[in-house]
Amino acid sequence: MxxxxxxxxxxxxxxxxxxxxxxxxxxxxxxxxxxxxxxxxxxxxxxxxxxxxxxxxxxxxxxxxxxxxxxxxxxxxxxxxxxxxxxxxxxxxxxxxxxxxxxxxxxxxxxxxxxxxxxxxxxxxxxxxxxxxxxxxxxxxxxxxxxxxxxxxxxxxEEIHDTTYEKLYQTEDLRHFNYEAEIESLATAIKKSKNPVIYAGGGVLKSSASYNLRLFAKKLNIPVVNSIMGLGSFDRNSPLSYGIVGMHGDSNANLLCYESDLIIAIGVRFSDRAIGNRNGFCRNGDIAHIDVDATELKKNIDSKYNILGDFNLILESLMKKLKNHKPYKNLEENSDTKEFMGFHPKKILETIQENLPQNTIVATDVGQHQIWTSKYWKFHSPLTFITSGGLGTMGFGMGGALGAKVANPDSNVVLITGDGSFRMNHNELLTLRHYNIPVTVVLFNNSSLGMVRQWQGLFCNKKYSSTSINDALDVESLCKAYGVNYHRADDLDSLKTSLSGINPMKDINLIECIIDKDTGVYPIVPPGKSIDNVIEC
Structure with missing residues (x-):
């Protein structure tokens, strides 16, 4: 102790x-x-x-x-x-x-x-x-x-007689790495580039480099795409933000990378879900990889420029080298104007965000709801998106939201989950109730394991094997048993009524949103294809 x-x-x-x-x-x-x-x-x-x-x-x-x-x-x-x-x-x-x-x-x-x-x-x-x-x-x-x-x-x-404790502090770190030559080479490449793109990942958040990332991008007017783990590192409301890239990235974000002549990747691991076919992520351009882990360099993609070190110092050095460089011309405005019919997840998430403060922390489980949240929630600040990116763990969200609320008692915390994931973790609602930890749960209920069902529809001739959820779970009764406030929404009006009737900072709430099982996550890049191969809805 x-x-x-x-x-x-x-x-x-x-x-x-x-x-x-x-x-x-x-x-x-x-x-x-x-x-x-x-x-x-x-x-x-x-x-x-x-x-x-x-x-x-x-x-x-x-x-x-x-x-x-x-x-x-x-x-x-x-x-x-x-x-x-x-x-x-x-x-x-x-x-x-x-x-x-x-x-x-x-x-x-x-x-x-x-x-x-x-x-x-x-x-x-x-x-x-x-x-x-x-x-x-x-x-x-x-x-x-x-x-x-x-x-x-x-x-x-066993009895302990010597209770002295020596806390270890880092004496040598990435600040001592000599990367001056690599910085010079990358700065020269940026000067020659016509359409560079910054690809920012979770490492930016863990190294507290979001501020310098934003300065760097704005100084040179370079567009930014994120991995899912990197969301929050760059303001999603910025005209330079193009959202997530990869299998479920928007077409314009994917094409931005595919057509770029220089991708500046910071704190990413180039996972298969993010880049698709490793030879089809950037058609004819070069890749610069900045990371703190030497084992990540050239592991998943062939990068021409590789810099190992402290992100903040590297970005500061690049900005000094490029202080007289003319900003790149503005791209076409990046805005999602696509309209969706019915009670679509995009409308649901936008409505929820409109009714909550900007510093709201959002946790998710894993599935379609996770990707919808990644695409449609406008993350503004670091450390506000809590999700399982690498392992993709269904059942992560309830614990993740609980821990986030304990760490940030003055922030609203919302869990976006699906009916499949909810069955794996709803027991922790009892933990929330026992310790009076106020979290609002938004449950997307489409009576199926939505992401797997979507893949079965696209790639398995619509053979929906074991993905329908037709059990007798009554979520309202379950919430009553746990002592949790229950609301049901099947259109935007009932959702707005539900949101107006809750106190996210005081109560534990669950809003069950009934959506169509055939509502999919689009666009999608088929597995193994390059990121310009997009299936639209």
């Missing part, structure tokens, strides 16, 4: 069990932490994740050994794929029982080796302080990520 306090931790998410009884015993007598017991260990990790994503701090959660530890796996993988700093503390059986198939024994360090930046098995109480100090350092250092600490029960019970 002292170690965590020294690291500035004020909130813990978790679920107790036999192997961590000593830890919870200490927590009982400690007033330094808000301790939130979720309904499930996966919900605890997602909550710590949402806390971290929306605050920039390290999220911390606790689980017991065996099934408690294995229940954290999906949450850890979710954080790992999106580079989220987490400390996951799990209990382990006593050291004399290790390797003997003991009750609730599992090799959690072995299981998580591929989805953590580092993990530890602590067998002696004297190692706890050193390990926690290292773990926080690793979780935050350069490209952030989750770290797991597995502590045996006898280490928890």
């Amino acid at each position: 002292k170690c965590l306090k020294e690291e500035g931790v004020d909130t813990l998410f978790g679920y107790p069990g036999g192997a961590v009884i000593p830890l919870y015993d200490a927590l009982y007598d400690c007033d330094d932490f808000l301790n939130i017991r979720t309904c499930h260990e996966q919900g605890a990790v997602h909550s710590a994740d949402g806390y971290a994503r929306s605050s920039g701090k390290v999220g911390v959660c606790i689980a017991t050994s065996g099934p408690g530890a294995t229940n954290t796996i999906t949450g850890i993988a979710t954080a790992y794929m999106d580079s989220i700093p987490l400390i996951v503390i799990t209990g382990q059986v006593g050291t004399s029982l290790l390797g003997k198939d003991s009750f609730q024994e599992i090799d959690v360090t072995g299981l998580t080796m591929g989805i953590t930046k580092h993990n530890y098995l602590v067998k002696k109480s004297s190692d706890i302080g050193k390990v926690i100090s290292e773990a926080f350092f690793v979780a935050k250092d350069k490209r952030p990520g989750p770290v797991l600490i597995d502590i045996s029960k006898d280490a928890f019970l």
